[in-house]
Amino acid sequence: MRIETAGLRSALALAGAALGLGWGATAAMAGTGYPDPWQMGMQGTATNIGHQVSSFHDWLLWLITAISLFVLALIIAIVVKFREDKNPVPSRTTHNTLLEVAWTVVPVLILVAIAIPSFRVLREQLVIPPHDMIVKATGYAWYWGYEYPGEQAGFKFDSNMITDENLKPGQPRLMAVDNEMVVPVNKVIRLQITAADVLHNFAVPAIGMRLDAVPGRLNETWFRADREGVFYGHCSELCGNGHPYMPITVRVVSEQAYAAWLAEAKQKYARIDGTAPSKLANAQ
Numbered sequence: 001m002r003i004e005t006a007g008l009r010s011a012l013a014l015a016g017a018a019l020g021l022g023w024g025a026t027a028a029m030a031g032t033g034y035p036d037p038w039q040m041g042m043q044g045t046a047t048n049i050g051h052q053v054s055s056f057h058d059w060l061l062w063l064i065t066a067i068s069l070f071v072l073a074l075i076i077a078i079v080v081k082f083r084e085d086k087n088p089v090p091s092r093t094t095h096n097t098l099l100e101v102a103w104t105v106v107p108v109l110i111l112v113a114i115a116i117p118s119f120r121v122l123r124e125q126l127v128i129p130p131h132d133m134i135v136k137a138t139g140y141a142w143y144w145g146y147e148y149p150g151e152q153a154g155f156k157f158d159s160n161m162i163t164d165e166n167l168k169p170g171q172p173r174l175m176a177v178d179n180e181m182v183v184p185v186n187k188v189i190r191l192q193i194t195a196a197d198v199l200h201n202f203a204v205p206a207i208g209m210r211l212d213a214v215p216g217r218l219n220e221t222w223f224r225a226d227r228e229g230v231f232y233g234h235c236s237e238l239c240g241n242g243h244p245y246m247p248i249t250v251r252v253v254s255e256q257a258y259a260a261w262l263a264e265a266k267q268k269y270a271r272i273d274g275t276a277p278s279k280l281a282n283a284q
């Protein structure tokens with residue numbers, strides 16, 4: 001039995017090292033806003049909900065690692081201890097009340113331990129605090145459209161992926177878009193998500209956000225970015241042959257930069273209400 005214990009210990013050490021490596025790599029790459037080659041673990045996050053999703057993921061990883069190692073240890077113990085040449089006459093034991101209660105109650109407790117943080121994050125995502133502004137994202141086959149309602153804005157625009165031949169240096173392939181969703185840092189953004197044709201899904205990992213875009217239904221969530229940056233996401237519902245080509249780019253900027261962008265966007269983009277006070281709309 002000594003050899004098995006040593007083997008188990010080194011397997012545990014190896015798993016621990018692998019997890020440590022994953023965490024180290026995640027910390028080092030925090031904030032890129034998109035997946036990196038050889039990345040382990042979650043992307044660096046930019047919102048409180050994102051941090052919670054990330055730590056929930058890490059907690060689950062430890063939990064499933066412990067469960068897997070426990071089951072592996074049981075299997076090894078059974079294979080070694082109850083092998084045929086050691087047990088020529090098999091045991092006829094069929095029931096053990098204590099064991100049966102234990103293997104029912106322990107998994108229930110594990111599920112409760114998973115459910116509590118899970119529902120906490122879900123509640124946080126769906127109970128929207130008083131918001132500073134609204135952005136509505138509509139999924140189309142195959143691009144995203146954004147609306148900035150309200151007196152301060154009142155415009156809408158489409159956001160299409162930049163094709164390979166038009167990519168500028170530094171723009172990630174299949175992720176950069178022509179018109180980005182721009183929001184100010186440290187503001188509560190109420191995000192409304194819907195679709196115009198088929199099911200889509202608005203998902204930005206760094207923001208800890210993933211919500212279905214359903215035709216005829218308005219889904220809502222929110223986020224408050226705690227730092228500036230460019231964060232990429234993708235449609236995450238298989239929606240058709242253009243599915244991999246409808247990325248999401250969220251650019252979080254300072255309040256001043258946002259005001260400048262807003263002034264420019266009001267001139268550049270079409271009005272939601274159909275009136276045409278902007279220069280571009282007049283020119284068309």
Ligand SMILES: [Cu+2]
Pocket residue numbers: 139142199200201235236237238239243246
């Ligand atoms: Cu889609």
